[in-house]
Amino acid sequence: MRMAYLILAHDNRAQLDLLIERLLGPGGEDFAVIHADRASPLWPELRASLPEAAGRVHLVADPVAVRWGHSSLVEAIAKLVREAVRLGSEGAHLISGADWPVTPREAIAQTMREGLCHIEVRPGHMEERMQTFRLDTRWLRLDPARDRRAYAATWELRRLARWVDAARNRLGLPRSRPYGLWAYGSGWWSLPADVLAMLDKEMPRLLTSGRLRGTVCSDEHVVPTLVAHAFPERIAAHRRYVDFPAGASSPRMLTAADLPAIASSGAWFARKVDVTHEPDFLTLPDFHPAPMAHPASMRGKLPVSGQA
Template identity: 30%
Template sequence: MKIAHLILAHSEPGQLARLIRALEHPDAYFFLHIDAKASLDPFRFLAARERVFLLNERVKVGWGAYSIVQATINGFRAIAASDLSIDYVNLLSGSDYPLKYPDEIHRFFQEHQPDNFMQYELVMEDWKEAIPRLTEYHLTNYAFPGKYMVQKWMNKLLPARQVPDHLVPVGRSQWMSLTMDAVRFILQYLDSHPRFVNFFKHTWAPDELVFQTILYNSDFRAKMVNDNLRYIRWLEGKASPEILTETDLTKLLNSGAIFARKFDVLSSSGLLDQLDKKILNHT
């Protein structure tokens, strides 16, 4: 069972190295997209590790912009172009951490082929707060003076947007674990549907919608499991998940999740040490 961990990171190379160490396995490979806004130099030492690859095609990632979708796609393409015969692609951020031993992780995916693990809800029925993302124009992915004024007038003067090809929009968390077959299908779909790509370039936070929508409207729907295998603690009204600390240890260990986020190099250091001791037997 070969797993490619695609990790999106922008800072804290030491924390990223710790994440890789926690996931190391003879059949684990690491493809790292380092935000183009950050210097690559502090991360170059990671490429000296076995089975670790730094992506050459980097983008400047903006919060809520299509750029994070593009960063993910660049990783997908690098994995697909490799000669590694990958079975699963596991999307992580640099602030994630595993809650299981690497052998357990690989065994889990071996036993659950060909399932694809991603959180999703029907936007028009269950996640209605996301409807304006689709019906209104958003210029989050662009940088030019006065863009928000342009966006305002576009939404005043133009008709409401509609998802191309009558697709049923679904989505939620961007973090997911997909079979390589699903990843190849996504890449083929994006290459052959430029209207779909253009639509989501004008959508706010499309990373939470693009991949779920493609698979849900295909034969892969039957192989989608509505579980992203992550423990993430949200507080109502907050746009970002809470930083996990030692007070979360028991909940993490009892969650049944395989991965968790979000960890901070300072606030979560004690928790990471406890996880290493209890899960990885590292001291």
């Protein structure tokens, strides 16, 4: 089975190189596609030099500048999906540059051959993100200490948006649900080829329609909703190990202490991981049947702690 690893990345080139080496290994047909945030220093760095993997690493040539919570992330994912379809993958995994595979590759491929959609789908959860219209979606992560005036202005924009939404609802004109009730999912998934082909058709259409304007974290709703609409009978466990602290908007960085829980979880990928500071993740079972470099041989590639 020819699998594609679709990677959203914006920093930590050392980690990305190790991840690519782990995913692709020697030989094989699998490939990786990287979307490097256009606004990040990683983008020009990767344009100059891709990770070495015998032509099996591809870079999205026209990336977008990604803003947290903004539909630009949906656009980035759509570009990755398009490349996976164009290059002929039989299944793809959407991961970040801070993910790490925690199950051997052949075990993943064997399950992927069943054609199921390994994705989190929670119909109706936080649907207000998609049904209200926010006017401040370009400035969702302002620091109130540094951007006091702009932060105050965004609250006024939110107040105006609430008034517009209330008026629309009174007139019986709620925002559309083109695929039925919006679903929620963590955003990281593993999908077979026919589902990728559906996404490659529907995601650009949704982006072009303008329906995602004013939404918040639409990347956590678009793909789960499309999959639930088109393939409801094929939804399966999403196979990701992620730990969100209470009240946090981002998962915490995993450590060696998490390895037993990860091993017993049945997950295929874990995030967030930084093997340049937690090399114990390199001791996980080999991702490929063929021998990989022993963790001890990687030490020269790992920066000394505190020297990222």
